[in-house]
Amino acid sequence: MNKTPRIDVATLVTGLTLIGFAVLGGLVAWGHTLIRPASLWFALVLLASGSIGLAVSLTRRDDRH
Amino acid sequence: MNSLVDLGTLDHRLVGLQRPNGTTFTSGLCRAVAARVGIDVLLVRLAVVALVFAAGLGLVLYAWATLLTPREGRVAPIRRLVPAFERWPRNTQVVVIGASSLVVVLALASQGNFSLFPAIVVVAVFLLMRRRAIRAGSAHPGTGQHPAAAWHDAAAPTAPPPTTATTIEEWRSRLAAHASIRTGPADPLPVVDLYGPDPDPAPGPNPAPAHPQAPVSWWGAVLVVLLSGGAASAAFAFGLSPTWLWACVLGTGVAGATMLFWALLVRSRRLPVVVLVLALGVGATSSWMVTERSEPAERVAVETGTQDLTYEFIANTGVVDLSDLDLDDASTITVEANLSSVRVVLPAEPIRFTQDAEMSQVDVVHPSSRTADEERPRSSATLVINAVMSTVEVEYLS
Numbered sequence: 485m486n487k488t489p490r491i492d493v494a495t496l497v498t499g500l501t502l503i504g505f506a507v508l509g510g511l512v513a514w515g516h517t518l519i520r521p522a523s524l525w526f527a528l529v530l531l532a533s534g535s536i537g538l539a540v541s542l543t544r545r546d547d548r549h
Numbered sequence: 550m551n552s553l554v555d556l557g558t559l560d561h562r563l564v565g566l567q568r569p570n571g572t573t574f575t576s577g578l579c580r581a582v583a584a585r586v587g588i589d590v591l592l593v594r595l596a597v598v599a600l601v602f603a604a605g606l607g608l609v610l611y612a613w614a615t616l617l618t619p620r621e622g623r624v625a626p627i628r629r630l631v632p633a634f635e636r637w638p639r640n641t642q643v644v645v646i647g648a649s650s651l652v653v654v655l656a657l658a659s660q661g662n663f664s665l666f667p668a669i670v671v672v673a674v675f676l677l678m679r680r681r682a683i684r685a686g687s688a689h690p691g692t693g694q695h696p697a698a699a700w701h702d703a704a705a706p707t708a709p710p711p712t713t714a715t716t717i718e719e720w721r722s723r724l725a726a727h728a729s730i731r732t733g734p735a736d737p738l739p740v741v742d743l744y745g746p747d748p749d750p751a752p753g754p755n756p757a758p759a760h761p762q763a764p765v766s767w768w769g770a771v772l773v774v775l776l777s778g779g780a781a782s783a784a785f786a787f788g789l790s791p792t793w794l795w796a797c798v799l800g801t802g803v804a805g806a807t808m809l810f811w812a813l814l815v816r817s818r819r820l821p822v823v824v825l826v827l828a829l830g831v832g833a834t835s836s837w838m839v840t841e842r843s844e845p846a847e848r849v850a851v852e853t854g855t856q857d858l859t860y861e862f863i864a865n866t867g868v869v870d871l872s873d874l875d876l877d878d879a880s881t882i883t884v885e886a887n888l889s890s891v892r893v894v895l896p897a898e899p900i901r902f903t904q905d906a907e908m909s910q911v912d913v914v915h916p917s918s919r920t921a922d923e924e925r926p927r928s929s930a931t932l933v934i935n936a937v938m939s940t941v942e943v944e945y946l947s
Contacts, residue, residue, distance in 0.1 A: 489763060489816035496812035498825040502805025502832040506798050509839035513794040516864070518890075522840035526833070542633045 497537035504529030553625055553635040554642045555617055559679075562586055567621045576615040603667035605657035609650040766818035769811055773824065777804035797835035804828050858882045862889035862939070870894045871930075872946055879929040886939035893932070893943045901931040902943075909936035914944040 557564030568577035583590035600607025619625040781800030
């Protein structure tokens, strides 16, 4: 039986994190000022991408049977 | 073998509980519990409603109980929503349920200014009753239940019907014989569910995983480097300004997008971990450098001599410099800041300062050279700060 290969969560999370970092940098480069410390926004990006990765890991089916 | 925690963990009478079909408005949990315990369903519902007022404890328990209890002939909702949950050890499941319930109760209590005392009392009474039940069970094996049995009741072997004393003694002797060949005293008895689905075949010494790890693709790593490097070079080539800022942003963004598409589309091969770590480090460093190079806030043109001054900032940043304002000027200065970062400079502390800050931070900066008992000059102006998700810094020059 052919099974769809599983998503590589590490690559997924890294991609999401880099996109979030790029969005933050793009906002600043565009001329906007972050109204909170930049470290907070970076932490939020890491938290969001990590949560998505965790959700993907937990909700995918168990393929052992 | 792990299995799903059910309400039998709380009370042995609720082992293998199933919610009835046909209840659409409610989950049918109260009806199932009442039928199993043998009390009126109204009492169970009243108990749940009363527990809701114990800092939302009833709400959390009802939600978890519904998730863990299947409808007749179906699987528990938690198995469909989070398939990995039942693969965790039962103790881990209990810890997750307890921790999440604690977080929700604490959040509800803090947000609604509810007292935690009723919830603490309820939990303490429950733990006390459960402990007494366990002690009674160990003292009188025929009437109570061992704590370990509560974990395995759902699949525990059913004792033969005690029709005669001979049958019971035979069953006990078989259990004792089995216990004597166990490897350690702490090992639980084997669990056999005669009515459950067929067990998984016994794994061999090295069972092959159903999903072996996908092989590494270095060509994918090269693709990521080429695309991100090309995007960063394009910033220079097209002369985007400021160049190096946009080079960092574009390179990081393209690398992230490439990895995201690779993870979603090219599942047969994975990117090397070293490439992921390097990309993350380079992306974080470059983005941090970009944010550190943010432009200084723009000064807002200030008019003096008018009675009311109003400055609005929406998703912006700026400085309202009123340092030249006359101390006798009785103007009303209103600063409306929405999603913005604003700095207000005043010659002295205003005679009235009103602030309405929602999810915002308003800081007042006094001159560092001033002492506490020093005579402070006062401005006749009135300052009104209305901030929504913003940071406002008010600085007094004297």
